[in-house]
Amino acid sequence: MNAPTRLTLATEGDTEVVVTRRFAAPPELVYRAHVEPDLIRRWMTGPDGWEMPRCECDPRPGGAIRYDWAPAGGGEGGFHLTGEFRELVPHSRIVHVERMHLPDPTPDNEITTTFEPTADGGTLLTARMRLPNAESRAAMLASGMEHGMEDSYARIDGLFADAG
């Protein structure tokens, strides 16, 4: 099995952000890691130094999502996310809506995550995030900065890929 490939992140059109990533595990496992709280809380903790004290989700259409993040070892600055599942196709596709509470809720972010088998037995994950308008996408990209990390100016492939 090939080593996992690098993440890509690109803006698309006016309101979307598309993330892709390959994993050296079959779609069934990668899918499970997105719908089982015991697995989710072991990886979806964001930048180093954060943990998920609360991680609940009910993976069926209409089922609720609630994730809380807090600085590891206590301290101020925690925030949480709520959402709902819209569609689940086991081992293949998840559509859900989520919003951050910072503490005011951010606009709804509709995320379609697909899990495609690759020839080498791995998975190609694509997460397509759709915001209600260009302004809310801008706010989401900026909020990625708030829980920030060191500066980096690596070139973003495809930032203008949809131009023209």
Next chain:
Amino acid sequence: MNRTDTLFAALADPTRRAILARLAEGEAGVMELAEPFEISQPAVTRHLKVLEGAGLILRRAEGTRRPCCLNPDALGEIEAWCTRLRETFAANYDRLDTLLANLQRKDAP
């Protein structure tokens, strides 16, 4: 609108993104920029004002011409935002790699 909103509102228009893509190849004047689009020079000038107001392009005077070029600082800022978001995903997915490897070892016969 705050600065982030101004920047992304400027980027929300496809004609303006196309203008930026053209400027990525090098400096150009209004006439050159208007050429590929079915819009008037005044319309292009309006787009350039939005881009300039958002700090995405710089314009200099050269006689009666006012050629435009990308502002490298502004693009660096946008890239930095995308990069930080990317780093959050990268940190998550690197941990997911480890978790998946552990799960596969456990599932192995």
